[in-house]
Amino acid sequence: MTTLDRLSLNQWTTRTWSVAEAADGCVRAGIPAIGLWREPVAEYGLAASAKAVHDAGLRVSSLCRAFGLTSGTGDLDDSRRAVDEAAALGAPCLIVVAGGLPAGSKDLAGARARLADAIGELEPHARAAGVQLALEALHPMYCADRAVLSTLGQALDLAEQWPAESVGVVVDTFHVWWDPQVTEQIARAAGRIASFQVCDYLDPLPADLLLGRAMMGDGVIDFRPLVRAVEAAGYTGDIEVEIFNADVWAADPDEVLATMTARYLSEVL
Amino acid sequence: MTTLDRLSLNQWTTRTWSVAEAADGCVRAGIPAIGLWREPVAEYGLAASAKAVHDAGLRVSSLCRAFGLTSGTGDLDDSRRAVDEAAALGAPCLIVVAGGLPAGSKDLAGARARLADAIGELEPHARAAGVQLALEALHPMYCADRAVLSTLGQALDLAEQWPAESVGVVVDTFHVWWDPQVTEQIARAAGRIASFQVCDYLDPLPADLLLGRAMMGDGVIDFRPLVRAVEAAGYTGDIEVEIFNADVWAADPDEVLATMTARYLSEVL
Numbered sequence: 001m002t003t004l005d006r007l008s009l010n011q012w013t014t015r016t017w018s019v020a021e022a023a024d025g026c027v028r029a030g031i032p033a034i035g036l037w038r039e040p041v042a043e044y045g046l047a048a049s050a051k052a053v054h055d056a057g058l059r060v061s062s063l064c065r066a067f068g069l070t071s072g073t074g075d076l077d078d079s080r081r082a083v084d085e086a087a088a089l090g091a092p093c094l095i096v097v098a099g100g101l102p103a104g105s106k107d108l109a110g111a112r113a114r115l116a117d118a119i120g121e122l123e124p125h126a127r128a129a130g131v132q133l134a135l136e137a138l139h140p141m142y143c144a145d146r147a148v149l150s151t152l153g154q155a156l157d158l159a160e161q162w163p164a165e166s167v168g169v170v171v172d173t174f175h176v177w178w179d180p181q182v183t184e185q186i187a188r189a190a191g192r193i194a195s196f197q198v199c200d201y202l203d204p205l206p207a208d209l210l211l212g213r214a215m216m217g218d219g220v221i222d223f224r225p226l227v228r229a230v231e232a233a234g235y236t237g238d239i240e241v242e243i244f245n246a247d248v249w250a251a252d253p254d255e256v257l258a259t260m261t262a263r264y265l266s267e268v269l
Numbered sequence: 270m271t272t273l274d275r276l277s278l279n280q281w282t283t284r285t286w287s288v289a290e291a292a293d294g295c296v297r298a299g300i301p302a303i304g305l306w307r308e309p310v311a312e313y314g315l316a317a318s319a320k321a322v323h324d325a326g327l328r329v330s331s332l333c334r335a336f337g338l339t340s341g342t343g344d345l346d347d348s349r350r351a352v353d354e355a356a357a358l359g360a361p362c363l364i365v366v367a368g369g370l371p372a373g374s375k376d377l378a379g380a381r382a383r384l385a386d387a388i389g390e391l392e393p394h395a396r397a398a399g400v401q402l403a404l405e406a407l408h409p410m411y412c413a414d415r416a417v418l419s420t421l422g423q424a425l426d427l428a429e430q431w432p433a434e435s436v437g438v439v440v441d442t443f444h445v446w447w448d449p450q451v452t453e454q455i456a457r458a459a460g461r462i463a464s465f466q467v468c469d470y471l472d473p474l475p476a477d478l479l480l481g482r483a484m485m486g487d488g489v490i491d492f493r494p495l496v497r498a499v500e501a502a503g504y505t506g507d508i509e510v511e512i513f514n515a516d517v518w519a520a521d522p523d524e525v526l527a528t529m530t531a532r533y534l535s536e537v538l
Contacts, residue, residue: 101472106491108446141410143447144472144489154449177377178412180423203370203413207476220413222375 007264008033008061010197010242011040014253019044021253023056029257033059035195035240036089038082050089061238062134062195063091068099069118070111070148079122086131092237093134093194094126095170098149100142111148116158119167127166134194135159136170139178141209152176152185159192168194171230172242174201174213177221183229190233197240198223198268206246213244215259216267223268239268276533277302277330279466279511280309283522288313290522292325298526302328304464304509305358307351319358330507331403331464332360337368338387339380339417348391355400361506362403362463363395364439367418369411380417385427388436396435403463404428405439408447410478421445421454428461437463440499441511443470443482446490452498459502467492467537468512475515482513484528485536492537508537 009031011022019040026034034053041049041063053060063086066079079096086094098115101108119133126133137155138147149155155169169189174197176182186193200219205212216223227239241260248256278300280291288309295303303322310318310332322329332355335348348365355363367384370377388402395402406424407416418424424438438458443466445451455462469488474481485492496508510529517525 101489106489108489108491109494112449139410140408140447141474141478144470150447151449157449178409178419180381180420180426201413205410205478209410209474220370220375220377222377225378 004030004261004264005032006237006239007031007261008035008059008238008240009257009260010035010062010064010240012037012064013241013243013248013260014256015040015249017253019049020052023052023058025253025257026058027056028254029261031257031261032057033061033238033240035062035064035242036060036091037064038085041085041089046085046088053089059238060089060091061240062093062095063089065095065097066122066133067097069096070115071099071102076118076121079118080125083122083126083129083131087129091131093132093168095134095136095195097136097138098147100145100148108143108148115148116161119158119162123162123166127163132165132194133167134170135167136172137175139175151179151181152189153181156185156188156192164192168192170195170197171226172197173221173223173226174199177201177226182226186226186229186233193230193233193235193237195240196230196235196237197242199241199243211244211246213242215243215245215248216241216263227268239264273299273530273533274301275506275508276300276530277304277328277507277509278526278529279304279331279333279509281306281333282510282512282517282529283525284309284518286522288318289321292321292327294522294526295327296325297523298530300526300530301326302330302507302509304331304333304511305329305360306333307354310354310358315354315357322358328507329358329360330509331362331364332358334364334366335391335402336366338365339384340368340371345387345390348387349394352391352395352398352400356398360400362401362437364403364405364464366405366407367416369414369417377412377417384417385430388427388431392431392435396432401434401463402436403439404436405441406444408444420448420450421458422450425454425457425461433461437461439464439466440495441466442490442492442495443468446470446495451495455495455498455502462499462502462504462506464509465499465504465506466509466511468510480513480515482511484512484514484517485510485532496537508533
């Protein structure tokens with residue numbers, strides 16, 4: 001592969017842009033797909049967002065996200081609405097971020113059990129809507145505050161309780177690059193990879209740990225072994241670039257897309 | 270257990286104290302064991318340190334550490350000297366912290382292979398000295414800069430290449446609490462647990478990620494399931510409290526020991 005055929009812009013990478021601006025930016029940069037977030041979609045309007053990406057000729061690679069199924073900061077009704085929004089946008093999958101420990105709780109096992117229960121509650125609605133739930137393991141440094149789902153293997157242990165059509169997993173290079181089991185767990189994920197997200201991992205991390213994601217090539221990740229493993233698992237879908245980074249957000253979004261396409265070709269493919 | 274019989278002070282917890290001051294502090298607090306560090310031991314003198322802890326009637330639970338076997342910041346000769354120092358101090362084990370990626374490198378697999386090679390080089394010297402190498406998996410957030418050994422399972426995969434008498438593992442609650450496999454990996458570690466270290470995990474973490482360790486009870490870890498798992502694996506050795514925390518270091522060390530013994534009884538046992 002030497003083209004942008006599978007490249008997708010996760011819109012949080014250019015978060016100052018509206019949905020329509022991001023769609024136009026993708027067209028200018030030759031990027032054929034976009035990963036949407038609920039907040040900017042709500043701001044632009046659900047129907048208007050669907051029309052904007054459709055008129056631009058873009059695929060929607062994912063919708064972010066259902067959140068907080070363990071910690072009391074999210075709820076199932078909101079997650080069902082997120083499924084409906086994914087369906088309305090033509091997104092094949094909804095990213096699910098587990099949530100961390102409830103405030104004051106130390107009951108990690110209980111939080112993980114609640115997550116499994118919540119997926120079980122949500123799955124029939126997702127199946128009926130034709131939207132795959134994409135369970136995202138987050139780096140273990142977020143276990144307390146954002147996601148008790150900490151490894152790809154753990155995500156697969158959970159996802160495998162349901163059909164792959166309704167519950168898949170996310171492979172995100174930032175979250176899994178360190179994992180000694182990553183190669184075997186990606187192989188195990190064959191047929192169940194709902195989303196493949198790439199970005200680099202900064203060393204040292206910034207004080208705000210959420211902003212340690214970086215443009216490919218600016219961190220410590222060797223992408224190609226991970227990309228090859230995902231391809232060997234049969235995944236042929238979009239490769240979404242999702243970057244939370246203060247410098248990237250401060251830059252001209254068109255320049256971000258220019259760098260992103262260049263780095264995608266030089267570092268990822 | 271309701272006594273301090275197995276409690277050990279890792280001396281970095283009271284790092285403003287010399288070896289002799291820490292030994293005296295342990296005696297005053299009724300703490301029967303101490304984990305030493307090479308830097309304060311060198312400052313006080315190897316023979317004088319051995320005499321100070323012996324005269325105080327303390328067990329030495331461990332010596333920290335061999336470091337940087339992957340990243341070029343440590344070397345094998347220095348690690349062999351660390352083994353000799355552990356033997357001279359009567360420490361049953363030497364903590365081994367792998368090291369991260371060499372500057373500019375993205376070759377994680379290569380770094381992990383170099384670590385295995387280095388342990389293989391070091392093991393005959395450790396065996397001859399009667400010192401067990403204690404391989405410490407560090408939390409994955411340190412993978413790039415401090416330890417490519419990231420999980421207890423990975424540490425066991427490595428340690429099991431040698432006899433348990435010469436290569437064991439560390440179970441450190443801060444590093445393993447998030448791991449979905451922690452219970453089964455602790456069980457697997459039966460007969461190979463060289464050191465058990467406890468401290469809590471702060472949420473949120475401070476900007477300096479090294480200082481996220483906290484007094485038991487001040488973070489998110491539920492200690493008892495981990496303690497029970499370690500005991501079920503047959504470990505009856507010392508339980509070492511190792512805290513890197515700016516507030517703890519700024520406090521009166523005698524007060525730190527008073528809090529530490531109280532929290533050990535209320536949170537750990």
